[in-house]
Amino acid sequence: MxxxxxxxxxxxxxxxxxxxxxxxxxxxxxxxxxxxxxxxxxxxxxxxxxxxxxxxxxxxxxxxxxxxxxxxxxxxxxxxxxxxxxxxxxxxxxxxxxxxxxxxxxxxxxxxxxxxxxxxxxxxxxxxxxxxxxxxxxxxxxxxxxxxxxxxxxxxxxxxxxxxxIITGENIKAGDLVIGLKSEGLHSNGFTLARAALFDKAGFDYTAEIEDLEKNLGEELLRPTKIYVKTVMALLEKFKLKGIAHITGGGLIENLPRILPDGLKAEIKKDSWQPQNIFELIQEAGEIAKEEMYRTFNMGIGMCLVINKDDKTQILKELELMGEKACLIGKIKAGAGDTSLEIK
CATH class of the missing domain: 3.30.1330.10 (PurM-like, N-terminal domain)
Structure with missing residues (x-):
């Protein structure tokens, strides 16, 4: 044949x-x-x-x-x-x-x-x-x-x-504020490190039931990436957003500075939100440094909005009415040299 x-x-x-x-x-x-x-x-x-x-x-x-x-x-x-x-x-x-x-x-x-x-x-x-x-x-x-x-x-x-x-970030200035929109876990970044920590180093089973997680380990990691289109487009009808950063590969450390003009930096308060438990589990399992976690994962923030400080109360209220989990996570400051991000 x-x-x-x-x-x-x-x-x-x-x-x-x-x-x-x-x-x-x-x-x-x-x-x-x-x-x-x-x-x-x-x-x-x-x-x-x-x-x-x-x-x-x-x-x-x-x-x-x-x-x-x-x-x-x-x-x-x-x-x-x-x-x-x-x-x-x-x-x-x-x-x-x-x-x-x-x-x-x-x-x-x-x-x-x-x-x-x-x-x-x-x-x-x-x-x-x-x-x-x-x-x-x-x-x-x-x-x-x-x-x-x-x-x-x-x-x-x-x-x-x-x-x-078009939102370019060019009008961002010192004194502007950063609002973080919560993620649904890891989204789609950092999985090579997550798998190495959880499965290769710590030896977890993919279907392990862990007390602090709502689902078994594999299902928790598979939570779909949150889509922010409806939320952000609704905000744009009412407010002027100065900058938007999608927090993907490189985490907050790499992505937020991408939209900042030269001479500015973002100061982020890490205690202003609570990352999901999965991030702590990964960090402990892999004995990963804190900076590496923030450079690899979104750490619970999937998108950042840079806004005029006068719009803070109204925007946060609007996000709450839409059912969005959001919080004020930082501010923009003058900074010498290249744009950067400081996590305190």
Whole structure:
């Protein structure tokens, strides 16, 4: 018998089955701007530009990283897609952009239609939370390239903002305040260190029940990245936010200074919020230095807003009304030399 594509390791029929299984979830993200269905060579999106004077497109791309290892170990795949969407839409949100649409890329060694459907269900859920249409994607079956049962995810988002409303941080000045929006745990950063501390060094089981955690260890680590789009876009309708920093890889130490003009630094009061218990567990398990924790993890703060001090009370009240967990975590000060961050 001669070879065919299926015998070589690529099952086209499984791919077609996966498309059928994901169709309903993908279409649930569509609004009137989407002009194509599944199966086209490109996704067509016709944005309503009537509310913009000088529209600018803003794009961002990311993956999920080694958090995927947890999904493989626990065989839980229905939330990891939320992480994928969140990492990109939160990035473009930092410049004041409202997400329009999202595209994903899923690669695996052997396509499993039901697992693919679970992954895409999470991507669709993330898109709906962000108000973005899932207008396209790619599923690649790459025999022999990935370990059995494993896959990789990547994606990108495109958003829109009026040119005079782009948030750059250039107007931040000494005396401005920093509000922190709480995270849902680790989000999607620092998992290489977290796994090394918890599983390699401390020897925890992935399903260990630990007293101070609401879920078993693996499920706690798999909490999806919080999507801040609705909260921040609602604030932007009422207030002028001077700067927004998405706290991802590099933690507070690396990310908040990225939006500060030269000659300024942020002073953060670490006692102004309580990081989730998972961070203390990781630190103790790995005997990790405090500075390394703040450089690697978000430590309970997923996004920072730099605001005028006169808006503090109103913004915090508005966040409370929206059910957002937020607190005043620091202030902007004059600082010689490069922009920096000081945690006290």
């Amino acid at each position: 001669g070879l065919d594509y299926k015998k070589a390791g690529v099952d086209i029929d499984a791919g077609n089955q996966a498309v059928e299984l994901i169709k309903k979830d993908v279409q649930s993200t569509f609004g009137p701007e989407v002009m194509t269905g599944l199966g086209g060579f490109g996704g067509l999106f016709k944005p309503d530009l009537s509310k913009y004077k000088n529209p600018v497109l803003v794009s961002g791309t990311d993956g999920v990283g080694t958090k995927l290892k947890l999904a493989f170990k626990l065989d839980l795949h229905n939330t990891i897609g939320i992480d994928l969407v969140a990492m990109s839409v939160n990035d473009i949100l930092a410049q004041g952009a409202e997400p329009l649409f999202f595209l994903d890329y899923l690669a695996t060694g052997k396509l499993e239609p039901e697992k693919t459907a679970e992954i895409v269900k999470g991507i669709a859920a993330g898109c709906k939370e962000a108000g973005a249409a899932l207008i396209g994607g790619e599923t690649a079956e790459m025999a022999g390239f990935y370990q059995p049962g494993e896959y990789d995810l990547a994606g990108f988002a495109v958003g829109i903002v009026d040119q005079d409303q």
